[in-house]
Structure formats: structure tokens, C-alpha cells
Amino acid sequence: MFPVARNALSRLRVQSIPQTMARQSHQKRAPDFHDKYGNAVLASGATFCIAVWAYVSTVD
Template identity: 45%
Template sequence: MYRFAKAALNLSGQASRQVAVRHASSGASREFHAKYGMPLLISGATFCTAIWAYVITSTGIAWNLSPVGKVQPKEWRE
């Protein structure tokens, strides 16, 4: 645990340089999000809404109906 805490708190120059290099090389990621981010968000929201609309309306699930008073015991057979 001590090694993990020491590594997590290590803010030396080398660690800072590694983080800077990592962020500098993420240009492709920024271009992807700028180009496709909003269409992906809209298509995902549309897909999610369509699936839930289908589930709510077409599957025949009885939503939150209480069985109290509706379940009757069967007659005893001898």
C-alpha cells in the first residue's frame, strides 16, 4: 500500500513530462470527438429512446401492478 500511495503522490518532473507527452499525443482523439461526437450522442439517445418506447408499449409487461386482492387460492381437492 505504501508503494501505491508513493506512486500516486509522485509529482516529480519525470511524471509531469510523461503526462504532458500523453496529452500532446491525443490529437487524434480530439479530432474524432470534434467530428463524430454530436452525431454519436444524438444516435445513442435516439436508440435508447426507441428501445424504451418499444419495451414500455409493446412487450405487454404489467408495470407495478400489485397482486394483492387479485390472487385467489384454488379450491382444495380431496
């Protein structure tokens, strides 16, 4: 096995599931940009894309 892959796998095995769960339960998760605006950005991007394709496909 390659040294990089072996090192990555050993790092993954270091923390057990209870340790990870305990660490995550103590963190307060505030909403980030994607939680606040993710759907609006996705919808506006899709609308823009559809509008541009509609314009390009109908222009002579």
C-alpha cells in the same frame, strides 16, 4: 502510506507546471474521433435508447 500511492504521488510531482505547459504547447492537436463524431454518436445512441424504451413500454 502505501508504496504504490507514494510512488504515484512522487510521479505527479516530478513535472512542474511550466514544463507541462511548454510540452503541451508544442503538440499539434488534430481532431480525433470524439471531436468529429462525438455529438452525433451521443444523439443517435440517445435516440435509439428512447425508441427501444418506447417500444418496450407500449408492447402488449
